[in-house]
Amino acid sequence: MPNIDVSVHHVTRVEGHGTIRVRASDGKIERVEWRVPEAPRFFEAMVRGRSYEDIQTIVSRICGICSVTHSLAAIKAVEDAIGVTVSKQTDALRIVLHYAEQIESHVLHVGYLVAPDLLGQKSVVPLVASHPDVVKTVIALHKLGNAGMELIGGRMTHPVTVKPGGFAKLPTEAQLKAYKKDLENGMKLVGILADVVVSLADKLPDFNRDTEYVALKTDGTYTFYHGDIASTDVKETTDVHKFESVANEYVSAQSTAKWCKWHRDSYAVGALARYNINADLLLPEAKAVAAKFGLQKGACNPYLNSVAQVVEIAQVIAHSIRLIDGVLTDGVTPETPKAAPREGEGVGSVEAPRGILFHRYAFDGKGMCTSANICIPTGQNHGNIQKDFESLVPKIIDKPQDEIRLLMEMLVRAYDPCISCSTHYLDVEFV
């Protein structure tokens, strides 16, 4: 058996930097490592001393691709801390905004980052010539997500309309109607995208590992925004205020990066986790897409995360349409966000496209931040990626080195890691 030395310095087509290292000699696996050399950015330290009004502006910059998610988590946490509640209209429009980001991020991931793997290409560029219709569909759906973020968030990335207490600016009824129309058209496009992915689904490696999945859960809705923390391992849910007892951030012996574990050595978050916890609550439009793939609740092949993402695109589009209908029925009511500083501490949790996210802040009486703790989805997944590697590599160690490399890269990409979220990652040098 050959000696294997796969070293992928900076996995491409992911957000942020990650490195894979595998060494084996004579079939004996000596080392399998997933690590993150991203420069740490220290957000939790940087926000101290800043006003509750400016927190969202800062922490939105944790991640460009889930800036809406970070913004909403932060705003929810700030509102929790200073004791502000929001109207039904604000709640609905925030969710529609949040969904727009799920659309944009999922489409970007499936269309631009994963599709090239399935079609045997190095990037989306050659697909323009070989699969123009696929690229057209992907672009149209990507635009749809962006349009929603621009309409309700004021910008495509790093929203500006979300303030403690409500919206700095509301969309007009005419704009909402137009967006709803776009969403309805988008629903058709999801069907096309799903068919393409179905036709390529056999390219997804068949690799299963029994895993604990963690996501938000609430009554009646396949939730991204409200709810408590649920696990596939236990029946009862946990209040988001106790997120530290779920994430259990620890320093692994093998790496000094902070990893997370709850009931087992590691757990997974993201589309597949949400699916495994909430699939029963999917709207019919999304259930139909799931049926195309035969995706079962309880699936534990991490490569299927991309499939779950396609199902979720259908879900959030369908739910957006219903939410907009609700807002339009009542009519858009002008309201000015009202919030005042107060001493307190608060937590906000929402589902980022790539999994559950937690923000905690404390403020003094003037509304100045005194401490922060942010626990991001990719951080929660790192331990699980490592565990997947440890299980996967022995099964594929006989394959050519290039194939091993590709399968491992594809696995990392399946988790859609947004490593730039590194609020607190460690950079570890191995030799």
Added chain:
Amino acid sequence: MDRPRVAIFDFACCEGCQLQLYNLEEGLLDVLGLIEPVEWREAISDQSDSYDIAVIEGSITRKEDEERLKDIRKRAKVMIALGACATIGGVNKLKNQFDFGEVRRTVYGKDAEAPHLDTARVKAVHEVVPVEVKIHGCPIDHFEFGTILKSVLAGKTPSIPNYPVCVECKKKGNICRYEYNEVCLGPITRAGCGAKCPTGGFWCFGCRGLLDNPNVDAAKEVMDIYGKTVDDLSGRLLLFNNQS
């Protein structure tokens, strides 16, 4: 003209600026027709060592990154700083007002002393190597990116505004945030974004950096009129324009 070889590199940032390239939508395909991307980790698997244009996203926050950047500079004919992290240090510079050891302890607790956690004063790209073109904003505006790229390719100096955001805000016909006693940095911040934030009902927080010649003294003096303090102004200025 041959298609210039372009490499895109990211340092400490949220990668939201690269995301704006995807937000060009069909325009991205046009861009790819005009340039030859030889390294772009977020989109393609290739890596390369020779290129005409290097695009740098992110701030420089570690010694090793400074070295990497200098190496890239040596290989590139033209260097473009992409986005606030690269052009002015951006939100990352908030760190510079703290003691770095204390920052590490705050975030990493007992592991704070690990050598790989070394962190240095955050620098914008031009504080380390010369930069030919700065594309401002957090994130960059994809239209402006297109305009600047087309200018560079057509051989004309990209026109980057040296007038304040208020100009674009007025063109949009917005109601000024000061009407609601909010501290807006528009009057001293470089335009080019189309006044997105005031148009969205929010104050300008200065992500495109200050003008060449901003009247900061005036900004301080007017705080009184709006029942605000110089601290309110300085606090907001710190977000993207920490001068330390």
Added chain:
Amino acid sequence: MGKIALKDIYLPETATAVAIRQLTPTEKCFEFKLDSGKSLGHMPGQFAEISLFGIGEAPISISSPPHGEPTFEMGIRQVGSLTGALHRLSVGDKIGVRGPYGTTFPVTTAMKGKDILFVCAGIGMIPLRSAIKYVLSHRKEYGKIHILSGTRTPAFRLFSDELEQWGKVDGVRLLETVDQPDDGWKGNVGVITTLFSKISFDPKNTVALIVGPPVMYKFALLELRKLEMSYANVYVSLERKMKCGVGKCGHCQINGLYACQDGPVFRYSDIAETREAI
């Protein structure tokens, strides 16, 4: 409001580059020919707005004297985007032209029958060349002629070949100077105003045309005053930022005057009190 003007004043007509020659390391002379086959119809001192589509537009003086042909010449210094792109043109390439615009040197009026003093500092030679060539080709209609020319270094002498020819014309005195000489330079050294002491002319009967960089005017005008020249007989050409060339965009205002309509050629006595002029 009833009537609509039909002509679009911002829409250029096209012309083709028919000859291009390098004048100095930073200046080239272009000969353009209007595609319409018509003559541009300018008089010395006027300018035209020159475009390259996609790059932009800039005011450029017309450097050739008026004639009935569809061709005209321009001397262009490479300083930025448009001038840079113009310098990359080849013969046969197209440009956009609007004009001619602006006021003219008084070659057919105030200058008639007078002695003429041309003060050409640096790039000022470009617009003055049109007037010089006009005057030389109507030699009999004018008196004595002095041509003073100053450049930074000998390498930056504009139209040096023509200069020599002009100097040989009957009744023309040509004097040159450079700020910094090189090894081959045998002529005068010093700023252009140092040449005033080397010539003698009748201030009562002379019309002076001065064009050069903004800093030069103050000194040249002071010298002329010392020589008892009336500002009513002095003409200058002033450069300003211009975006339209037709008195709309507001950029070229010199206090209340528009450099594009009231200028670029001004009788100095008309603007001596205009604070933003010099």
Added chain:
Amino acid sequence: MLKVLDTAELGTWVEAIIKAHDVIGIQARADKFDFGPLAKVQDLRLDYDVSLNAPKRFFLLPDEKLFTFKKDEAKSAQAAEPFVLFGVHPYDLIALRQLDKLFEMDNPDVHYLSRRAKAIVVAVDVQKPSAHVFAGCLGFEHVEDSYDILLTKIGNEYLADAATAAGEKLIALGKGFTKADDTHLAARKKIWDENKQALRRHELKPNKAQITAQLEKSYDHKIWKEKARLCFSCGSCNLVCPTCYCFDVADRLNWDLASGERVRTWDGCMLEDFATVAGPHNFRNQREARYRHRYYRKGKYVPDKIGEFSCVGCGRCIGACVTHIANPVEVYNAIMEA
């Protein structure tokens, strides 16, 4: 043609106009008023104080295509659609009248003029003075020409004065118009007189001619430096002004790098690089020089050019200036005191 309409009938008339034309009408926007596409008559607010944005933006667009080009070929872009501009105050109409002259004289500007030619302007006398208006001090509280229709609210009626054929056609769309008589004209005169007093939230001491004359002697007045110290050079005062019309011109390329368009965009003499040329050399380098220039333009340069005082007293610049230094009344009063 003078007609009278009961206020209760206004709605049906405007409804008919909306059906027949694209209408830009004055309406509420947050806690202010502004012009915008008028979807339904209920949105029309003829009782407004001042529009946030001056009507000039519908004729000199903030960002406007002049022509498109393809390699060496250029094609003028003059696609103006007809529309009705409903609810313009007299001072704003006077401002438009000035722009008409400026864009018409010497070299007529087809882009501006064709938009003007296609617009039907319904003016309305002021019913409620705004916080900063001082048009009354300048005699710009009322206007007697340049409109297609002038509406004046007199008690429970609107006096509609159609001055053009287009105006009369518009009136013909309505039902319930009756003939006006001399009492209506007298009532309108009374409203004009009242407005002359009401539209004076700031009291301008000198008259227009005195200002123009005094500026002759005020170039080195200390007011320029005093005020400009706090100037951001943000151009807000320029851009909100109904009579400021400076513009920049630039080319925009398409992705083929050969075709594209030439555009003009609003510019302002208060902006730092307004007079900067290659070099770089800035002909108005000092904040105070730029600040002074604006008040000279309003009070002297443009009046010298078109014979009309070029501040119409709308007061928008007063409200738009974040540092509260852009009040023409303060400036012009100050120069009178040497």
